[in-house]
Amino acid sequence: MEKSKKIGEFLLNYALYILLGAILVTVSIIRPNFIALNNILNIMKQASTKGILALGCAGIIVLGGTDLSIGRTLGLAAAITASLVQSVNYASRYYMNMTEQLPLIVPLLAAIAICVLISSINGFGVSKLHMHAFIITLGTQLIAYGANCIYIESQPSGSAQALSTFDRNFLDKAAGNLIIGTVRIPYVIIYFALLAILMWVIWNKTKLGKNMFAVGGNTEAAAVSGVNVTKTIMFVYILAGILYGIASFLEAARIQSVGANTGINYELDAISACVIGGVSFSGGVGTIQGVVIGAIILQAINYSLYFLGVNAYLQYIIRGLIIVLAVAIDVRKYLVKR
Amino acid sequence: MDIQNQYLLEMIDIDKTFPGVHALDRAQLRLRPGTIHSLMGENGAGKSTLMKCLFGIYKKDSGIVRIEGKEVNFTSPKHALDSGVAMVHQELNQVLHRNVMENVWLGRLPLKKYGLVDSKLMYKETQKVFNELEIHISPTAIIGTLSVSQRQMVEIAKAVSYGAKIMVLDEPTSSLTEKEVEHLFRIIRKLTMQGVGIIYISHRIDEILRISDDITVMRDGQWITTKPATELDNNELIRLMVNRDLTHRFPEKTNKPSGVMMSVSNLSGKYEPTFHDVSFTLRKGEVLGIAGLVGSRRTELLNTIFGVFTKESGEIKVNGEEINNSSPVVAIRNGFALITEERRATGLFPLMNIYFNTIIANIDRYGKLLLSKKKISNDTRKSIDNLKVKTPTAKTAIRSLSGGNQQKVIIGRWLLTSPEILLLDEPTRGIDVGAKFEIYQLIINLANDGKGIIMVSSEMPELLGICDRILVMSNGRLAGIVERGKDFGGIQGEQEHILKLAGTYI
Numbered sequence: 001m002e003k004s005k006k007i008g009e010f011l012l013n014y015a016l017y018i019l020l021g022a023i024l025v026t027v028s029i030i031r032p033n034f035i036a037l038n039n040i041l042n043i044m045k046q047a048s049t050k051g052i053l054a055l056g057c058a059g060i061i062v063l064g065g066t067d068l069s070i071g072r073t074l075g076l077a078a079a080i081t082a083s084l085v086q087s088v089n090y091a092s093r094y095y096m097n098m099t100e101q102l103p104l105i106v107p108l109l110a111a112i113a114i115c116v117l118i119s120s121i122n123g124f125g126v127s128k129l130h131m132h133a134f135i136i137t138l139g140t141q142l143i144a145y146g147a148n149c150i151y152i153e154s155q156p157s158g159s160a161q162a163l164s165t166f167d168r169n170f171l172d173k174a175a176g177n178l179i180i181g182t183v184r185i186p187y188v189i190i191y192f193a194l195l196a197i198l199m200w201v202i203w204n205k206t207k208l209g210k211n212m213f214a215v216g217g218n219t220e221a222a223a224v225s226g227v228n229v230t231k232t233i234m235f236v237y238i239l240a241g242i243l244y245g246i247a248s249f250l251e252a253a254r255i256q257s258v259g260a261n262t263g264i265n266y267e268l269d270a271i272s273a274c275v276i277g278g279v280s281f282s283g284g285v286g287t288i289q290g291v292v293i294g295a296i297i298l299q300a301i302n303y304s305l306y307f308l309g310v311n312a313y314l315q316y317i318i319r320g321l322i323i324v325l326a327v328a329i330d331v332r333k334y335l336v337k338r
Numbered sequence: 339m340d341i342q343n344q345y346l347l348e349m350i351d352i353d354k355t356f357p358g359v360h361a362l363d364r365a366q367l368r369l370r371p372g373t374i375h376s377l378m379g380e381n382g383a384g385k386s387t388l389m390k391c392l393f394g395i396y397k398k399d400s401g402i403v404r405i406e407g408k409e410v411n412f413t414s415p416k417h418a419l420d421s422g423v424a425m426v427h428q429e430l431n432q433v434l435h436r437n438v439m440e441n442v443w444l445g446r447l448p449l450k451k452y453g454l455v456d457s458k459l460m461y462k463e464t465q466k467v468f469n470e471l472e473i474h475i476s477p478t479a480i481i482g483t484l485s486v487s488q489r490q491m492v493e494i495a496k497a498v499s500y501g502a503k504i505m506v507l508d509e510p511t512s513s514l515t516e517k518e519v520e521h522l523f524r525i526i527r528k529l530t531m532q533g534v535g536i537i538y539i540s541h542r543i544d545e546i547l548r549i550s551d552d553i554t555v556m557r558d559g560q561w562i563t564t565k566p567a568t569e570l571d572n573n574e575l576i577r578l579m580v581n582r583d584l585t586h587r588f589p590e591k592t593n594k595p596s597g598v599m600m601s602v603s604n605l606s607g608k609y610e611p612t613f614h615d616v617s618f619t620l621r622k623g624e625v626l627g628i629a630g631l632v633g634s635r636r637t638e639l640l641n642t643i644f645g646v647f648t649k650e651s652g653e654i655k656v657n658g659e660e661i662n663n664s665s666p667v668v669a670i671r672n673g674f675a676l677i678t679e680e681r682r683a684t685g686l687f688p689l690m691n692i693y694f695n696t697i698i699a700n701i702d703r704y705g706k707l708l709l710s711k712k713k714i715s716n717d718t719r720k721s722i723d724n725l726k727v728k729t730p731t732a733k734t735a736i737r738s739l740s741g742g743n744q745q746k747v748i749i750g751r752w753l754l755t756s757p758e759i760l761l762l763d764e765p766t767r768g769i770d771v772g773a774k775f776e777i778y779q780l781i782i783n784l785a786n787d788g789k790g791i792i793m794v795s796s797e798m799p800e801l802l803g804i805c806d807r808i809l810v811m812s813n814g815r816l817a818g819i820v821e822r823g824k825d826f827g828g829i830q831g832e833q834e835h836i837l838k839l840a841g842t843y844i
Contacts, residue, residue, distance in 0.1 A: 205454045207447045214433045214444050221431035224395065225496075226416035226445030284435050337609040338638075338647045 015329040016278060016290065019322075020297045027304040034307060041185065043296065043303045048192035049251045051295035053266060054273035055199045056243030058291045059236040061274050062216040064283030065126055065133025069141035070244060070270050073118045075263030076148040077111040077248030082163035082258040083151075084110060090165040092157040101167050104174075111252075112245030116238055118144055123237025127230040141267075149260050162259035166252075174253030188250055192292075195243065200288040208235050217284025273298050276326045280334055297326075345404070346371040346535040347504050352391055352401035354384075354559075357738045361387045362398070366561035367554055369504065369535045374526060376538045376546045376567070379556035380579055381797070382741055382768050385539050386428055388556070389506050393425050394418045405504070416445065424502035426493050428509045428539075434482035439464040441481050442496045467499045471525055486513040486633030487844075494522060498529065505529065506537045511545065512796065513632035515841040523549055541797060543572055555579055576799070588803035589778050593785035595624035595806050600759055600790060605652030607642045611635065613814040616652070620759065620790040625781060627805030628794045629836050631844075634811040636794040637679055640761045643792075644676040645669040656759070670699065675757035677748055679764045679794070681741070685748050688737035692729060693718050695736045695747050700754045721750035726776065742773025749780065760784060762793040766800060778804050798836065802829050810839035817842040 011018065028034045053074070057067045083094035084107035118140050125136030153160045177184035203209040211232040214222040223229050252258050277294025279286030301322055305315040347369040354362040362384050369375045377385045391398040394412030403410050405421065412418040418425075432441050439460045440447075448463070450456040464477035473491050481489060490513050497505055507526075511519045526536055526549070540546055546553065550567040555578040562578055570578075580587050600620040607613055613635040620626050628636045641647040643654065645663035653660050656672065663669040666676070678684040687695055696718045697704060704713050718732050725746040729739055736744055745765065752760065762781070766774045781804060785791055795801050801808050808820045817839040826832045 201454070205457075207449065207453065207455055210436075210440055210444070210447055210455060213436055214440075217433035217435050218431065221433050221441075222444060224393070224415045224425070224427060224431050225441075226414075226419045228414075228416065284433065338607075338612075338641075 012329065012333055016276065016293055016297065016326065019326060020293065020300060023297070023300055023304055027308065030308060034304070037183065039303070039307070041189070043299050044189045044192075045186040046303065047295045047299035048186070048188040049247050049254060050266065050269045050273060050299070051192050051292060052195055052243050052247040052250070053270035054277070054291050054295045055195060055288065056240035056247075057267070057270045058274045058277075058279050058286055058288070059203075059212055060133065060240055061271070061279045061281060062212055062283060062286045063126075063133075063233060063236055064216050064281075066271060066281070067122065067137050067240065068134065068267050069118060069122060069137040069144055070267035071263040071265055072141040072144035072148065073115055073244055073263070074248045074251060074266055075258075075261070076118075076144045076151065077114045077245055078252040078255075078258045078262050079148050079151050079163060080114055081107045081111045081249050081252040082166065085166045085170040085252070086163065087165050087167050092155070092159075093165070094155055094163060096156050101169065104170060107170075108246070108249050111248045112242050115245035115248060116241035119237045119241030119244065120234070123234045126237070127233035145260075148262075152258075152260055160260070162257045162262075164257040166256060171253050171256070174250050175256075188254070191246070191250065195246065196288055196292050199243075202239070203288055208232065208239075212236050213284055269298060272323050275330070276323060278330050278333075280331070282334065285334060298323075345369060346406060347392075347537075348402070348404040349388065349392060350402045350404070352388060352403070353399045354387055354391055354396060355399055359740055361559050362391065363559040364401070364561065365556065365559060366564070367537070368564065369537060370552070371503075371535050372530050372533045373551035374530060374536045374538055374549055375552045375554065376540065376550040377554050377556065378539075378543075378546060378575060378579060379562075380774070381766065382558075383556040383579070384559035385556055386508055387559075389425065389508055389537065389539070392418070393423060393506065419445070419500060419502070422500075422503040423506070424497040424500040424504070425506040426497045426508060426510050428512075430486070430489050430493060432481045432489060432493070435480065437478050437480050438475060438484075438492055439477035441492065442467070442477075442499060463499070467495050471495050471498060472521065487515065487518055487631075490514060491518070494525065498525065503533065504535050504537070506539075508539045509541070510538075511540055511542065515631070515844045516837070517841075519545065543575055547572070547575075557581060587775070587799070589775065589782050591782060591804065591806075593623050593625065593782055593806070595621040595785075596788075597622055599657060601655045602643070603653050603655075605639075605642065605654065606650040607635075607638055608648040608650040611814065612638050612642070612647070612650075613811065616811075616816045618809055618816065618819065620792060621806075622790060623785050623788050624806045625785050625791045625793060625804055627801040627808040628792060628811060629796075629798070629801055629808050629840060630811035630817075631840050632796070633813075634840065635814040636811050637763055638814075639811065640676060640763050640792065640794060643669075644674055644761055646676070670755055670757075673756070673758035674761065675699075675752035675755055675759070676761045677745075677752060677763060677765055679767070681744060681748065681768065686736055686744060689735055691735055692722070692727070692732045692747055696721050696732075696751050697754065699751050703754075717754055721747070721754065724753075725750045725780065740769075740773070742769040742777070745769055745773070745777065746780075749777070757789070759790045760792070762791065764795055765793060766795070766797070774800075798833055801836075802832060808832075808836060810836050810842075812840050813843040815843050 053070055057070055060067050084102055086093040088099055088101055121140055122136050125131040126133050177186050178190065211222065211227050214227055215229050215232050219229060255262065273295040274291055275281065276297055277290035279291060301319055305318060345368045349367040352362050352365045365384060365388050367388065379385050387396065390396040392403060394414045394417050410421060442464050443460050448456045448459045461477050468475060473495055475488055475492060490510065494510060510522060514522065530536060547567055552564060553567050553570055554564040555562040557579060598619045599622040603617045605616045616639060630636050638647055642649050643663065645665045645668055661672050663672060663674065693714055697714050704710050722732060727743050727746045729743060736747060766777055769777065781791055793805065806822055810817045810820065820832055820836055826835050
């Protein structure tokens with residue numbers, strides 16, 4: 001009885017890792033050539049941008065909220081990035097009077113600024129106006145989408161085509177590879193890893209991180225202990241905005257062409273990665289390791305299904321089922337039985 | 339010392355109104371340095387509200403607060419803490435998923451270089467405070483895994499660690515055993531020697547008379563008196579608190595218990611924290627009290643009988659037949675009703691009107707597809723009349739009624755289901771004195787009608803005032819049953835025996 005309880009607990013606690021292992025093992029049995037460094041790097045690369053988004057929105061979920069505006073915010077920020085990194089030799093570039101390539105820090109900061117702005121509006125709505133995060137972010141995602149369409153439409157050429165033809169230097173830095181011998185490691189994986197480490201430190205070693213868990217776990221307790229709840233919430237949202245900005249910058253380089261529909265539904269992947277990674281929607285619980293693994297599992301599933309040549313529509317169904325399963329297992333950990 | 343600075347803290351003419359309640363009506367409090375000042379009054383007298391106004395949780399409507407002669411106006415708990423006021427809250431405000439030391443240092447985490455939290459220092463400081471106070475709890479234990487009394491001690495240590503000059507303790511002993519209470523008193527006395535002023539709120543009169551220097555009595559949000567503890571005694575305090583003689587505080591006990599209607603044998607709950615192996619009987623027309631400390635699993639017992647919580651083993655027989663209350667729906671069908679402890683959390687639908695709140699437990703009776711408005715308003719009207727609910731109309735949202743009237747609506751809701759056995763969990767919590775009497779009368783009347791009543795209460799006087807027998811729980815087990823008017827030499831003896839039993843298994 002005791003033993004079976006322990007095994008059950010073990011399975012529950014490590015369900016995520018078991019799931020990840022099971023996916024990889026199954027696919028490699030069906031297609032032994034799946035286990036190749038290249039495939040793994042591909043999965044990691046694809047997981048990276050959405051992983052960075054997930055690192056941002058994980059904090060918001062720990063606070064007991066959610067963020068539906070991620071995708072459209074990324075779209076807007078990516079469009080602004082794109083307009084600022086277009087090659088100056090490109091005839092129908094957005095800024096005609098831009099005759100010299102801007103330093104890359106400019107588009108990066110612009111992307112971060114716009115994401116922080118929208119995130120701050122969300123944070124203000126939640127902390128000061130006491131709106132539910134679901135509602136305020138539902139509103140701001142529409143605002144971001146509208147702004148994105150207007151921005152792209154106001155091209156000097158008069159067309160509303162996707163922004164493309166980027167500066168080589170930008171593509172090299174944001175979407176290039178670190179070459180070690182014969183191995184090419186995409187920079188984006190390194191950026192993701194560095195940001196994950198930074199976020200781990202913030203979550204576990206700083207006042208902001210501890211206060212975030214306190215506010216998410218028991219707002220009343222945090223307040224009577226003298227935690228500035230409003231400030232904590234604002235911090236978490238702004239931090240998320242910074243991460244979204246970085247992700248937008250990298251995503252523009254990855255897709256190389258930014259249109260009105262860039263970023264659509266990205267919030268679903270970011271939120272899925274968080275919940276698969278064990279960030280509880282009831283607030284107060286979650287780890288950065290979990291979020292990283294969640295992002296990788298999500299991408300591993302996508303990639304495996306693609307690799308196996310599964311019908312595209314069937315892929316959606318399988319992905320949906322896996323998310324439901326992962327979360328169903330995960331919530332059992334925190335379920336208070338009585 | 340000049341007259342201006344005679345007091346560490348002065349609260350003068352504090353007023354606070356909530357929807358439907360005038361919670362504080364020119365309340366007063368004057369605390370001298372280095373003394374223990376007890377704040378007394380029945381539930382709902384406004385003690386906690388007054389303290390929350392001091393601590394910046396509530397914003398007072400009017401009045402003056404002075405600390406060491408200087409007027410202050412705290413707008414947040416942080417503000418109060420920074421100004422040397424610490425508080426142990428009645429409800430344990432803790433972040434359950436985090437560890438002990440993080441909870442202790444929440445809001446003022448120690449930092450080292452680069453803005454990183456200094457966990458080592460935090461551990462050391464926590465250990466230091468715990469050592470000083472002789473508390474044996476690991477600073478890295480997760481709060482949610484501790485017992486209620488351990489959590490209580492952590493909160494006390496946290497308040498001490500602020501090094502405040504004014505410390506408010508709101509019912510710190512509600513889950514502590516006699517031994518732990520002594521421990522707490524040693525801590526408090528040590529603090530007063532250092533000049534700290536303590537505001538102490540408790541329901542236990544003997545405790546208060548023993549430890550206090552001054553006592554302020556409140557009633558219905560008003561200041562009644564402040565006197566040195568040496569000038570007061572048990573009876574005088576009760577008289578001041580309830581404003582009527584002890585003999586008139588409870589209705590006449592006219593119910594006559596007859597044969598056994600329900601027997602519970604070896605009942606255990608399934609999921610910890612829970613209770614084990616509880617057996618007792620309930621007679622027709624009897625009011626059976628359940629006493630015990632907070633955390634003794636009284637609520638779990640009621641909830642398991644009613645099918646809200648899962649039972650592990652044991653059987654319940656009603657009129658000789660075994661029943662299985664697998665869910666509240668089944669329990670209602672079997673003639674049970676439960677009035678829950680947390681009225682706001684699990685009893686009221688606060689934004690809904692009285693119609694809705696009255697019929698919701700009984701909704702099947704009002705039509706198959708569409709509900710009959712006529713039947714609903716008839717029943718609601720009857721319920722309001724029978725229980726003397728004071729409300730402008732039946733369309734009023736229940737949250738704007740006073741606590742007592744809210745509770746009457748909820749009792750009315752359950753009476754509509756025609757129950758035979760009523761389970762009442764702290765039925766008079768947060769209700770003013772007058773309304774309490776009416777609730778007691780109602781309970782006695784129900785017993786007169788042959789219903790069986792089980793009543794959990796943390797207020798000893800009310801258990802002794804209206805119960806026929808009192809079952810005492812201790813740490814999830816049945817510690818004993820006190821038969822009223824037998825063996826223990828009157829009310830005083832019964833009270834002492836109950837307190838002793840409550841600590842049996844801790």
